[in-house]
Amino acid sequence: MTARRAWEPPFIQPHRHDVSPFGRRGVDDDIQGAIAGVDIETLIDRWGSPLFVASEGRLRENVRRIREAFASRYPDVVHGWSYKTNYLGAICRILHQEGSWAEVVSAFEYEKARALGVPGPRILFNGPHKPRAILERASAEGARLHVDHLDELATIESIARDRGTVIPVTLRLNFDTGHTEPWSRFGFNIESGQAYEAAVRVKASPHLVLTGLHSHIGTFILEPRAYGEQVRRMAGFMAELEGEGHDAITSLDIGGGLPSRNALQGIYLPPEQAVPSIDSYAVAVCGALERAFADRPRERWPTLIFESGRAVVDDAVSLVASVVGTKRLPDGRRAVVLDAGVNSMLTALWYDHPVRLTRPVPGAPEETVLYGPLCMNIDVMRRQVRLPPLAVGDRLVFNPAGAYNNTQWMQFIEYRPAVALVGEDGGHSLIRAAETLEDVCRPERMPAHLQTGDGTR
Amino acid sequence: MSTGTQRVLGELLAVGRLQAFAVSAKGFAFDPRTGQSFSINETGVRTLELLVETGDVARAVERLAADCEVPAEVVEGAVTAFVHQLGRYLA
């Protein structure tokens, strides 16, 4: 019994057969002591645990590589950064510096993009809820309005009429690609004729002009051919409208949905095997565009816009969490309580995030459950992962953790943790401070009749 | 030591089940009869060795308690549970 940490009763655990025999069960590649070259303990000393850590180098590299996959195969390509995926100001600023436009879906996100200095014409405004006030502002600032329903179209038309102008619009489309579950609640459906009707409404209005088509076929799409089919359907609809004398469509926006190297629950292959390369998506999209537009001159090829979110940011951000307690469950499984749970990393509800230790830990690995700090049964970070016996203070690094966590995280029971950025020069800085009692309580107001008394009566 | 525990061990040894159990030093174990694989922790690997070697629960407990510097009563309870687990999984 060498390297024994503490007495542990002898224990045997059968392996469950619904667990992949491939990589998934191990502590993936075992040990990770640093993030983007910076020692993790140094970061935790500075900003505490749990801590999100973003790598600027990785983020820039990702967006360049993904854009290049498309831009090397099609003449005119724009990436719209999907704000909802991660709208921390520093993250958005880095991506805008790389040339990405902003893709926003609410008044809040629109205002945030403008506050970060993004000009209106470089904002793609999606989303089913755009109140009149924000539509007035966005149209005046030249933002691209992606229309979700007829009531919105009527509001935009009335704004244009009041101003005596013409407002260009993009119609959001939905249809069945045959490869993915159709997201039919957004935009106008092609098969039922709604999309065609909407286009006719636009054409009939002296205050509107249709310049673009948009669709978003879903998220974490593991089948590149779904995008080929999407492009084919969109180009077909475009040709139909043009054939009937509608104005020229100048942009096709294929939305987001490219998968990141994360492990979706229920998919037993590890991400390296389950997730196709970005190039295979670009080949499907650009090949379909080329086939669709083969007989029109290049200057009439529409701009290709894509709104990739998770593929750009997911693996550029890690979450470091610390062990605060260990236990043996009644069924014999080993369990660990961490200081970060689904309150900080909501995506643990649908991903088995790859997790690594920050240093070697002696002892035989065993199937272990990782719990968060909440007093809720669903607060599970990993339902099963093979780990050596951990002790209080040991750290775990979850990566990818950059998509939909710094936006969907909850201030529930615990404070939201800090987010640090490791720069390309290895310098590190805070991009969002850990929440304090003051932050959480700032919007609250105490009615006059409750203002006295300290709770002891 | 309960005679029940010694009986479970005796039965597993008599049919060669424990001896046939392939256990790596890392705690990966494989039952060639059923194809079922297991994880065994470090104490478990050592306990299994002692059970096969001595064929006797009480002696295994004694040796383990000495090795681990833990009171024999603590070790006895844990080894009893372990032997019953083995009995269940390998039966």
Ligand SMILES: Cc1ncc(COP(=O)(O)O)c(C=O)c1O
């Ligand atoms: C309209 C639109 N564009 C882009 C995205 C980004 O998706 P992803 O992160 O899967 O690339 C979404 C996500 O739901 C979306 O609804």
